[in-house]
Amino acid sequence: xxxxxxxxxxxxxxxxxxxxxxxxxxxxxxxxxxxxxxxxxxxxxxxxxxxxxxxxxxxxxxxxxxxxxxxxxxxxxxxxxxxxxxxxxxxxxxxxxxxxxxxxxxxxxxxxxxxxxxxxxxxxxxxxxxxxxxxxxxxxxxxxxxxxxxxxxxxxxxxxxxxxxxxxxxxxxxxxxxxxxxxxxxxxxxxxxx
Amino acid sequence: xxxxxxxxxxxxxxxxxxxxxxxxxxxxxxxxxxxxxxxxxxxxxxxxxxxxxxxxxxxxxxxxxxxxxxxxxxxxxxxxxxxxxxxxxxxxxxxxxxxxxxxxxxxxxxxxxxxxxxxxxxxxxxxxxxxxxxxxxxxxxxxxxxxxxxxxxxxxxxxxxxxxxxxxxxxxxxxxxxxxxxxxxxxxxxxxxxxxxxxxxxxxxxxxxxxxxxxxxxxxxxxxxxxxxxxxxxxxxxxxxxxxxxxxxxxxxxxxxxxxxxxxxxxxxxxxxxxxxxxxxxxxxxxxxxxxxxxxxxxxxxxxxxxxxxxxxxxxxxxxxxxxxxxxxxxxxxxxxxxxxxxxxxxxxxxxxxxxxxxxxxxxxxxxxxxxxxxxxxxxxxxxxxxxxxxxxxxxxxxxxxxxxxxxxxxxxxxxxxxxxxxxxxxxxxxxxxxxxxxxxxxxxxxxxxxxxxxxxxxxxxxxxxxxxxxxxxxxxxxxxxxxxxxxxxxxxxxxxxxxxxxxxxxxxxxxxxxxxxxxxxxxxxxxxxxxxxxxxxxxxxxxxxxxxxxxxxxxxxxxxxxxxxxxxxxxxxxxxxxxxx
Numbered sequence: 120x121x122x123x124x125x126x127x128x129x130x131x132x133x134x135x136x137x138x139x140x141x142x143x144x145x146x147x148x149x150x151x152x153x154x155x156x157x158x159x160x161x162x163x164x165x166x167x168x169x170x171x172x173x174x175x176x177x178x179x180x181x182x183x184x185x186x187x188x189x190x191x192x193x194x195x196x197x198x199x200x201x202x203x204x205x206x207x208x209x210x211x212x213x214x215x216x217x218x219x220x221x222x223x224x225x226x227x228x229x230x231x232x233x234x235x236x237x238x239x240x241x242x243x244x245x246x247x248x249x250x251x252x253x254x255x256x257x258x259x260x261x262x263x264x265x266x267x268x269x270x271x272x273x274x275x276x277x278x279x280x281x282x283x284x285x286x287x288x289x290x291x292x293x294x295x296x297x298x299x300x301x302x303x304x305x306x307x308x309x310x311x312x313x
Numbered sequence: 314x315x316x317x318x319x320x321x322x323x324x325x326x327x328x329x330x331x332x333x334x335x336x337x338x339x340x341x342x343x344x345x346x347x348x349x350x351x352x353x354x355x356x357x358x359x360x361x362x363x364x365x366x367x368x369x370x371x372x373x374x375x376x377x378x379x380x381x382x383x384x385x386x387x388x389x390x391x392x393x394x395x396x397x398x399x400x401x402x403x404x405x406x407x408x409x410x411x412x413x414x415x416x417x418x419x420x421x422x423x424x425x426x427x428x429x430x431x432x433x434x435x436x437x438x439x440x441x442x443x444x445x446x447x448x449x450x451x452x453x454x455x456x457x458x459x460x461x462x463x464x465x466x467x468x469x470x471x472x473x474x475x476x477x478x479x480x481x482x483x484x485x486x487x488x489x490x491x492x493x494x495x496x497x498x499x500x501x502x503x504x505x506x507x508x509x510x511x512x513x514x515x516x517x518x519x520x521x522x523x524x525x526x527x528x529x530x531x532x533x534x535x536x537x538x539x540x541x542x543x544x545x546x547x548x549x550x551x552x553x554x555x556x557x558x559x560x561x562x563x564x565x566x567x568x569x570x571x572x573x574x575x576x577x578x579x580x581x582x583x584x585x586x587x588x589x590x591x592x593x594x595x596x597x598x599x600x601x602x603x604x605x606x607x608x609x610x611x612x613x614x615x616x617x618x619x620x621x622x623x624x625x626x627x628x629x630x631x632x633x634x635x636x637x638x639x640x641x642x643x644x645x646x647x648x649x650x651x652x653x654x655x656x657x658x659x660x661x662x663x664x665x666x667x668x669x670x671x672x673x674x675x676x677x678x679x680x681x682x683x684x685x686x687x688x689x690x691x692x693x694x695x696x697x698x699x700x701x702x703x704x705x706x707x708x709x710x711x712x713x714x715x716x717x718x719x720x721x722x723x724x725x726x727x728x729x730x731x732x733x734x735x736x737x738x739x740x741x742x743x744x745x746x747x748x749x750x751x752x753x754x755x756x757x758x759x760x761x762x763x764x765x766x767x768x769x770x771x772x773x774x775x776x777x778x779x780x781x782x783x784x785x786x787x788x789x790x791x792x793x794x795x796x797x798x799x800x801x802x803x804x805x806x807x808x809x810x811x812x813x814x815x816x817x818x819x820x821x822x823x824x825x826x827x828x829x830x831x832x833x834x835x836x837x838x839x840x841x842x843x844x845x846x847x848x849x850x851x852x853x854x855x856x857x858x859x860x861x862x863x864x865x866x867x868x869x870x871x872x873x874x875x876x877x878x879x880x881x882x883x884x885x886x887x888x889x890x891x892x893x894x895x
Contacts, residue, residue: 133653146318146481156318157447157482161423167655167686168858182555183625184447184480188643203647223861223870224653229691229853232651234863241647 125178126154126279127186129208132197133222134168137268140293141195142173144272147289149177152281157184168225170201193278194246195271197254198222199238206245214278215246218254218271250274252312258305263298266305273309319484321477324448325415326351327484328455329385330359332411333492336377337361338370340731341760342389343424344478345417349387349772350763356773358489363763363772366701366731367392371399371414375468378408379505380498383459390418390431395701395732397434400468404438405507405515407466407522410494411459415471417478420595421622424475426681426698428621430596431472435573439519441526442470442573443535444551448482454570456490457535461571465522465529474595476552476622523574531578535570538583546587548580548600548611553593553623560628564591575603584609591616591635595623657686659859660835660875662825663752665799666723667692668855668879669806673813675719676711680704680733682725683759683827684752691856695723702732708747709740719813722749726782727757727765734785740818741790748812748819751782752799754827762830786820793819800825800835802882828875836876837891840869845888852880852889 128145132138142158149156154177161171174186186208194209195216196202202217209215219239226232235241242249252274258266269290276286287303294302319327325348329337337352337359339345352361364370367388374384388396393416400414416434419425435442443458445451451473458469503511530536542563549557550569557566567583569576584590584604592601592613601613616631617623630640657664667687670677671694679685679695680703688695697707708722724733729751740747757763764770769779786794793815797805805823812819828835841852848867852860859873860880869880869889881889 134655150316150318150483155483157480158318159476159480161479167658167683168653169655170653181482182558184476184482184552184555185624185626187559187624187626187629200650201653204650204653207644207646223863224651225656225856225858226652226654228858228860228862228867229856230850230862231690233649234651235649236864245647 125176125181127191128175128193128195128275128279129186129191129205130173130175130195130197131201131205132171133201134171136171136197137265138171138173138197141268141272142175144269144289144293145175147293148281148285149175151285151288154178155181157181159184170204172205193275195275197268197271199242200235203238203241203245209246212248214248214250214275215242216250216271216275216278217242218267219251220253220255220267250312254309257308257312261304261308262301263305266298266302269302270305270309273306274312276306277310277313315486316483317486318481319448319452320347320479320481321445321448321451321473322347322479323351324452324484325385325455325471325473326354327486328452330355331452331487331489332383332456332459333490333494334359334383334385334459335494336374336382336384337387338364338373338384339387340364340367340370340392341757341763342392342417343760344419344473344475345387345389345392345415346760346763347478348415352385353772361772363765365766367396368399371396371403374412375399375403375408378410378412381410381494381496383411383492383494385413385415385455387415389425390416390429391425391427391700392416393431393434400434400438402507403468404440405512405519406505408462408468409466411462412468413455413458413462413471414468415473418472418474418596420474426700428596430599431470432572432599433597435470436599439523440467440469441571442472443571444472444569445477446551446554446568447477448480448484450570451477452484452486454535465526467522472551474552474622527574527577530571530574530576533571533576536576536579537568537570538579539566539568540586541565543587545589545591546583547591547593548583548604549593550600551595553595556623556625556628557593559625560632569600572600575600577607580604580607581609584611593617593623593628654689655686656689656856656858657683657692658829659857659873660828660877662754662799662823662828663687664692664855664857665802665805665879666750666752666823667694668883669802669809670694670721671854672806673719673809675721675813676716678704678707678711678720678722680724680728682728684723684725687723689856691854701728702736704728705733705736705749706739708749709736709743709745712745712747720747721813722747724749724751725758726751726753726755726767729782730766730780734789737786737791737820738789745818746816748809748821750821750823752823753782754825755779756827756830758827758830762827782822783820786822791818791820793817795819795821797821797823798825799823800877800879802879828877834876836878837893838869838871838874838876839878839881839889839891840871841867842888842890845886847886847888849885851883851885855879855883
């Protein structure tokens with residue numbers, strides 16, 4: 120078994136869902152908590168509606184910006200089946216947080232593939248430590264559907280050792296002033312899903 | 314002094330600012346694009362521009378460096394192929410002000426058509442290459458590179474990879490150096506004019522410089538020896554260093570930052586201190602082959618893959634192999650998940666062209682840009698891609714070979730300006746008859762919306778000319794020049810058909826702005842009237858991500874639809890309507 124000194128987080132979703140902002144908030148929170156941080160995100164071709172992956176690592180000393188197989192403490196997914204796609208990153212027993220939103224890929228629409236109708240069951244079987252909820256709905260009750268990514272982070276934060284103050288500071292520096300309150304609310308709401 | 318979380322590309326931009334750079338040029342290309350996008354933040358101090366292509370970018374910067382300015386040029390690995398012509402001779406002529414050519418490689422081909430190793434160019438052109446392994450080094454190496462460049466009067470390549478350019482790590486920033494450099498070109502033909510008589514002298518100087526720099530490399534602070542357990546010594550560079558530190562925490566490491574000219578003395582000293590020597594490098598075995606040529610025993614490619622990118626996982630597997638252990642069985646991922654490839658955006662104007670072309674039995678030579686996605690099903694209307702601008706000239710090649718089918722070349726506006734114009738000129742000059750379509754959205758879209766000569770705006774935000782593609786076509790000698798609105802499918806189909814039927818070359822310019830950049834609705838959001846829909850699937854042939862079909866039902870996602878109306882134009886039953894029409 121590899122010794123895990125560095126905390127690793129993997130965020131998955133579909134281009135356009137706000138993965139990059141979510142990644143920024145996690146990174147800022149880890150920095151606010153005094154850790155060295157490295158992140159990696161996908162750019163270019165891969166962002167045109169394709170699967171998107173962001174990786175964040177923090178600790179006293181971080182070398183690789185990439186998360187190794189089976190080493191992520193938490194896996195967050197903004198789309199239902201993307202968590203299954205990137206499941207191998209999660210360490211055994213790690214926390215998996217999934218937004219129940221379903222985004223149908225073009226491959227399904229054109230009949231070349233099918234969208235699993237048993238995704239929720241598969242998630243439950245795959246991840247013993249699973250939080251599964253409609254993050255957009257929770258964000259909506261806070262005033263903005265688009266804060267779904269931050270609601271997801273709220274739930275995800277329960278699996279990490281970063282102090283609440285660091286998260287709040289990270290949200291404050293990462294989102295525009297006028298969206299600060301709704302995002303802070305969405306984060307707190309997400310936490311209650313744990 | 315402040316610590317900031319910066320990507321490698323942001324850090325290079327910061328490094329250029331701190332190092333007193335005054336001229337920065339480049340052409341967009343993933344993973345290099347964000348360097349200039351961040352340099353422009355310092356436009357008060359740094360003149361910066363997007364050039365039409367990498368060759369032009371390097372030539373502009375080379376001349377600025379002749380005059381004494383500190384310069385950087387940015388491009389992706391394949392861009393250096395385009396700039397290779399000036400590079401090879403610039404090595405002979407050299408520079409006065411420092412010149413660092415920032416080239417970003419893409420091991421694993423995340424957004425590229427090949428995975429060439431730029432370090433080969435350094436050896437080929439006989440100029441130094443420096444390789445940062447994180448953002449702090451990316452920033453610092455810009456200054457080191459410029460100093461090296463000025464000391465030896467040579468251009469220097471700063472080579473990153475996708476993981477260096479796009480990973481973010483913490484960077485300590487500093488103030489800008491106040492250089493007060495005197496700018497002025499000093500006439501000196503034997504120095505600046507490589508006529509054969511002068512070039513022969515330059516050729517010898519290149520070799521002398523190389524050997525001086527090799528001595529320098531052995532003393533350079535960019536190369537670091539980390540002595541630890543001496544049973545295994547690893548020579549590595551770039552991002553691979555980070556993986557090595559995780560996988561072999563006990564090993565001694567020689568980390569090369571100035572990889573070429575090879576620091577032979579340092580390599581020999583290191584090799585003498587360790588029992589076994591392993592070379593860990595991404596892509597080509599450049600260090601390994603050199604170490605072997607020194608007569609030193611080492612392992613490398615036997616265990617470390619040369620195809621695709623490295624990672625700690627890949628190196629853990631290599632380590633087990635080296636130690637004679639069985640490979641760890643990775644738990645297979647979930648099967649039967651639907652693929653989620655990138656697609657043309659909802660409302661993308663390129664879709665109209667591909668859909669219309671789908672009705673024609675033609676060969677389509679394509680090019681590099683978002684429209685490469687027209688290759689994928691269901692549009693499936695691009696048959697070849699080779700390189701920037703190739704879509705134009707290759708149509709001509711097929712035509713001249715006597716291809717039975719009509720040939721259509723497709724190219725975007727930025728790619729047309731980059732290197733499509735010369736192909737079009739060839740078609741007109743050599744009496745070709747292919748049809749060239751320029752999908753003109755007035756922006757370099759794929760790399761994230763950089764301005765180009767057609768945008769009417771410079772990188773520094775100034776208003777400027779907006780080069781007209783129809784006019785360029787006419788100036789090249791193409792007399793059949795047509796403009797179409799790609800959202801009007803019937804008209805587009807008609808124009809394409811007419812031009813294919815013509816027995817002379819033609820240029821069709823499809824004019825519509827990038828839907829992703831504009832971010833506005835083109836019309837009312839549409840929906841499918843379930844009572845009228847016969848589920849014939851015609852709309853699905855557009856491959857629009859807003860049209861979702863699952864569990865036997867076809868729906869339009871109102872959050873993605875921008876009301877471009879192409880789907881309602883193709884629906885034979887009039888089932889696709891706006892809310893108001895219902």
